[in-house]
Amino acid sequence: MDLETRRQFIHMSGLATPFYLLIIKIYFGNMAPAFLLAIMLAIGYFVASLYSKGVKLPLFSQLIDMAERERSKVTPGRGTFRFYTGALLAYILMLVFNKPYFMFASAVLVLAMGDSASTLVGVRFGRNKIPYNKHKSIEGAVAGFSFAFIGIFLAQVLIFAVSPLYAVIISVSASFIGMLVESLPLPVDDNLSIPVATIVFLSIIF
Template sequence: MKLRNQDIGDMVIRRKVIHMASGLLITFLIYKNIIGAREVFIFCIFGFIISMLCKRFKIPFFSWVLKMVEEPEQTMIFPGRGALFFLLGVIMVLSIRHFTLDIALASIAILTVADPVSHLVGVQFGRIKHPLSLNKLVEGNIAGAIVGFFAAMRFVTPLEAGVASITAMIVEALEVEVNHQAIDDNLLVPLAAGTAIYLLRLYV
């Protein structure tokens, strides 16, 4: 079934809202020491199992959610791909030995708000093509960096938050590929943000 552009746009908005809401919840639970990398890993395994089941069967609630936020073509290939990669990004920054908890939390916060805001603002208000990307718009990238800065500042210094957020948005715009396969933003954004803060503390 071919979807109208309006239907796809509504799906994207719902997907980004869920991305932000679930990301904020996960950030809060980690900050309060209620969950950690192990629990997020368990969520990820559970999510992967549900994803594989949804590919073949209609699973109550989960299949309905996917229908509301994901194009049918994507559901046929890899249901819930974005959510699973988000969890993998969270696990990654929580597991890197050199990333302290505040670095990990700032990175997750940037991933939670900057990536979806960048997309939504770019789609609604973007006019200027990004010099580093064929698909990104400058206005969206700037908006993502700004909200990412304020989100990260809850956990790190303003300088660290600013550098991390700008770095993350630059890396997001680059669309890094390995063997002609684009690496998911949910992995790149938190890794770039966390690395920027770590290097800033190391050398400044």
């Protein structure tokens, strides 16, 4: 398995995030997931700082060596930090807008599944470039939308007991805005822009 494929599968593993945070929320209250994400970011920053100074901790260092591009090892874990920072921002916005948890879950699933699928498919099969962003492909965008839609829909119906019709509307809306933002040539990292834009969009229209 090549490096980019490993990176995207690790990125896709982030789809578990809204589900274990839901358990934390149920048992410890609304603010607990935010505190946990902040703690995870602090620990990750500490480990990455040690790694950049030549101190390699077991398991963590192996993950960095396995998943990071060589040029990124000077400041390892940036993608992971941004993923969880994006999740933290989306969760805070969910609380601010007083929206149901499944909207936060949708925002994270778009990032974990849609962004990863669009990259994997785009790199390998992307032939038709998006007119306003030559670094992205239509094939990748379609794959990202499809994977995000399926993941969000199943989560809405099976985990959050949302009605199928409403789940379709939420899934289409979240997947569309997430992949639209992913396709734009923005200066902001996708890990931040996708979940934030998705939760804001869902909060406005629902």
